[in-house]
Amino acid sequence: MTEHKHETHSEIVKRLKRAEGHLKSVIAMIESGRPCLDIAQQLHAVEKAITQAKRTLIQDHLDHCLEETVGALPRDRRQSIDEFKSITKYL
Numbered sequence: 160m161t162e163h164k165h166e167t168h169s170e171i172v173k174r175l176k177r178a179e180g181h182l183k184s185v186i187a188m189i190e191s192g193r194p195c196l197d198i199a200q201q202l203h204a205v206e207k208a209i210t211q212a213k214r215t216l217i218q219d220h221l222d223h224c225l226e227e228t229v230g231a232l233p234r235d236r237r238q239s240i241d242e243f244k245s246i247t248k249y250l
Contacts, residue, residue, distance in 0.1 A: 167219045171212045178208035217247055 185201045221244050228242055 165219045165223055167215050171216055172214040174208050174215075178205050178212070181208065201250045214248070214250055217250060218244070223246060 177218050181201055185205065187196055188198050188201060191225070225240065225244070
């Protein structure tokens with residue numbers, strides 16, 4: 160298998176490492192009996208970080224890999240591709 164890397168991968172790794180740190184903190188909070196509201200807030204932060212990492216990965220893949228596969232298309236034939244890329248922002 161060949162290496163598959165995009166410019167945003169290092170940014171995604173940073174986000175995921177940050178989420179990992181938050182998750183460890185949540186586990187410690189639960190084990191130490193912290194209030195549920197505090198725990199829920201931290202879990203929300205973890206969830207948002209992972210969601211953003213996923214969104215960035217998918218959009219980057221579409222912007223580069225899909226474009227590479229489809230190649231140059233006339234403007235009238237690009238509409239479906241462009242709409243598909245735009246709708247993924249709502250994942």
